[in-house]
Amino acid sequence: MADTTIDVREIPPVNRHPKIHEAFADLDSGESLTLVNDHEPKPLFYEMQAEVESFDADGYTVERRDDEKYVATFPKK
Numbered sequence: 001m002a003d004t005t006i007d008v009r010e011i012p013p014v015n016r017h018p019k020i021h022e023a024f025a026d027l028d029s030g031e032s033l034t035l036v037n038d039h040e041p042k043p044l045f046y047e048m049q050a051e052v053e054s055f056d057a058d059g060y061t062v063e064r065r066d067d068e069k070y071v072a073t074f075p076k077k
Contacts (some may be wrong), residue, residue, distance in 0.1 A: 003031065003032050003033075003034055003073075004023055004026075004027065004031070004032075004033050004034065005033075005034040005035075005036065006019065006020065006023055006033065006034070006035055006036070007035075007036040008020065008035055008036065008037050009036060009037060009038045009068075017044065017047070020033070020035065020044065020074075021052070024048070024052065024055070024074060024076065027076045028076070029054070029076055029077060030075075030076065031075075031076055032059075032073050032074060032075040032076065033073070033074045033076070034071060034072070034073050034074075035070075035071070035072045035073075035074065036069065036070070036071055037069075037070045037071075037072065038068045038069070038070070039068075039070060040062055040064070040070050040072075041062065041070065041072050044072075045057070045060060045062075045072075045074075048074060053077075054076050054077050055074060055075075055076065055077070056075040056076060056077045059073075059075035060072070060073065060074060060075065061073045
């Protein structure tokens with residue numbers, strides 16, 4: 001299984017979700033997308049849960065590493 005990591009802190013906010021969705025779509029089943037973000041990506045989690053059938057919401061994890069670093073894993077069914 002492969003894991004793709006994107007540090008979205010370096011991407012302008014308006015471009016983040018499209019880039020994330022594109023990277024997630026490129027994954028194979030069983031792979032995951034790991035995001036490094038400056039805030040907890042709750043809105044993205046709910047967006048993925050509602051819109052992306054292949055998103056494994058039960059396997060989602062997020063860890064706060066410091067005040068401006070959250071690492072979230074979005075697995076693909």
